[in-house]
Amino acid sequence: MNRPYVIMIFRILTGLLVSMQALATTITVVANPNPAVFGESFQLVFEADGEPDAKPNFKGLNRDFKILATRRANASFIDGSGTPTHAWHLTLQGRRIGLFTIPSIPFGKDRSPSSRITITPALKKLVADRYKQPIILEAETDRSETWVQAQVLYTVRLIQSIELKQLSISKVKTSDPDAIIEKLGAVTRSKKVIDGIPHLVTELRYAVFPQQSGELTFEPVTVQGRITARDSLTLLDRLTQQGRTRTIDSNSVSVHIKPRPDQTTASEWLPAHRLTLADSWSTDIKQLKIGDSLTRTITLRAEGATGTQLPDFEFPDVDGLKQYPDQALIQDKQAKQGLVGTKIFKVALIINKDGYFILPAITVAWWNTRTGKREITRLNEVLLETSGIGAAPANQDNPASAETPSSGPDREDVQVPTTDPSFKNNFWAWISLALATGWLATGLLFIKKHQRVQRRLTRPKSKPIANLQALEKVVLAKAKTDHAIQCKDALLRWGQARWPQLPNNSLPAIAAHCPDDLKQTLLALNASLYSPHTDQWEASQLADAFNRFMHLKTSLSSKNKQ
Incomplete structure (x- = not known):
């Protein structure tokens, strides 16, 4: 091949390579x-001059x-050139302190250039001691050691002197x-002054029951929130x-x-702070008779244990009693x-x-678990005494009455029973009387209850309406105090009066019966009462939505009357 042809081919390939590089997408970071x-x-932005x-x-x-x-921005045009740009906005946080390389990120065949970023220790604030530790997160337990399956109280406490949103x-x-x-329970919030600076203290508590012996380690809890500028004192704090x-x-x-200690068995292992055992009766057990029915309630209560940890009881047969x-x-x-x-047992x-x-x-x-000793809690024996009316004994005061009189012309043959039948049937007569009395009492109670229901149905409705209006005023008043728990209680009372048919107040x-805004x-x-993953609640929004409702x-009621 001639030398001029080689030079020409080389120039053609070089031109194609340059043109391909010109057509490739340029990505900046x-x-x-x-x-x-x-x-x-910090923000990391990848921007491409084409798709x-x-x-x-x-x-x-x-x-x-x-x-x-991670968020992708829509394509935009710069300086009217007609070339669209595409951007990806990432919110990142460094895992460690030091100088790090942001690696080249692949976009298919296209790649971004690598770059570097420095992660420095927390900045020393130039304003007062208020910003030395604006946010503190601490965790603690109520004990350093305990036994397997015993309760451990774990508390997470967030102390902040600056406001955090999206917590x-x-x-x-x-x-x-x-x-x-x-x-x-719910998240508790309180205010505390530390070194003359007001702080908001948010506390969460957990009951933890370990199931394995050894070292129980609680992993660090992470709190994430967005810092606002409302509490910043200088322009520098606002900018940073x-x-x-x-x-x-x-x-x-x-x-x-x-x-578990060796002196205890697995079947009786029940770690707790305190344990009580008590019983109660549905009637006076000192005045019992044959045929009576009664209910015994036994309550087993343990502090620092769950109800599922408590044992079951057996009730052995007792002659003359059905249980x-x-x-x-x-x-x-x-x-x-x-x-x-x-654990409540009813027998x-x-x-x-x-x-x-x-x-x-x-x-x-x-x-x-407080004394580290095995203990026995006892519910003593119960003595029940009954008294009933049995069959009366035969008449032994006049033995002659059992003899048959002699016959004679002036005497009619009459057969005289040896005992009075009324004595034999006396016991069943008393049983019948008791049953009749029970039926009569049941009928009277039913009539009385029916009359009470009728009075409730025929009662004028002006008083409930007045009560409902009073409860509405209470809701609006509590909303002005900005107190979440009081607002909740007022709303529950109002909801119970407004919709008494609700199975779960x-x-x-x-909310299921209210317009969308309310x-x-x-x-x-x-x-806000039961979850730590929400923004702080605004009472003014409740007042506005409740007023609109x-x-x-009122307007619907007026139209209906017309």
Whole structure:
């Protein structure tokens, strides 16, 4: 091949390569701010001057950064050139302090250039001591060691001197995958002055029941929120914190979990702070008769244990008594000391004969987690005495009365019974009288109840309407106080009066019968009381929506009357 041809081919290939590079999409990447502060978010923007070959794959960022949010912007034209640009906005947060490389991100065949960013320690604020620690997140337990299946109280406390919006708190996780974790009540909020600076204290409490012995470790809880500029005192704070997403991690807490002691058996293992055992009766057990039926209620209550941990009872047969135990009722109540488990047993008894009956004692073995000792709680025996009317004895005062008189011409043959039949039937007569009295009392109670229902149905409706109007005024008054719990209580009373047919008197149940604006406000109030993942609730919105609902109801009533 001649040399001129080789040179010509080389020039053609070079031109094609240059033209292909000119047609390739150019992608730029910008981090703002750079350097970024550890614990605070920064923006990473990828911008392409044309449509890339494929969607971007941001997995390479996960090694050194947390991806909090990703958003793609619509195509736009710059300087009227007619060339569209495409942008991807990422909200990131550094995992560590130092200098890091933002790797090249593939967009199919196209790639972004790599760049660098510095993650610095938290900035020292130039304003007063108020901003040295504007947000504190701490976690603690009520004990450093306990026994397996015993209650551990875990508390997460958020202390803040600046306002956080879109606040969210991660779930509580432990090293024991089988641990039972129960949230105790709603989120509590209070105000506290620290070094002369007002702080908002948000507290969440959990009851945790470890199922494995060893070291129980609570993973750090993460709180994430967006910092607003309302509390900033200087322009510098506003520039560096306004609109930033802030993430705070709590400290890690560990509790040593001891195994079940050797002196206890698995069947009787019941760790608790305190245990009580009591019974009650549906009637006076000192005045019992044959045929009486009564109900015995036995309540087993344990502080620091769940109702499912409590044992069942057996009720042995007693001669002359019929016992019909009902299914046990299990309840868990939340208290200051944690969970309180209750198990309620109901036993129906029917007395079949006269005499004395002894119901055996009931004992419960349990482990006192406060003293570290095995204890026995006992419900003593119960003595029942019955008295009934049996058959009367034969007449032994006049033995001659049992003889048959002699016959004679002046005497008529008459057969005289040896005993009076009325004595034999006396017992059944009393039983019949008791049954008739019971039927009569039942009929009287039914008539009385029917009359009471009729009076309620025929009662004038002016008073309930007046009460409903009074409750509406209470709701509006409580909304002005901006107190969520008081607003909830007022709304529940109003909802019960407004819709008495509701099977479940709760804020979501009331919201289902309200217009959309009032419905959303009620659901937001309910979420602020029971969920830590929501914004702070605004009482003014409730007042406005409730007023609109009242006016709508009044106008509809006026139209109906016309």
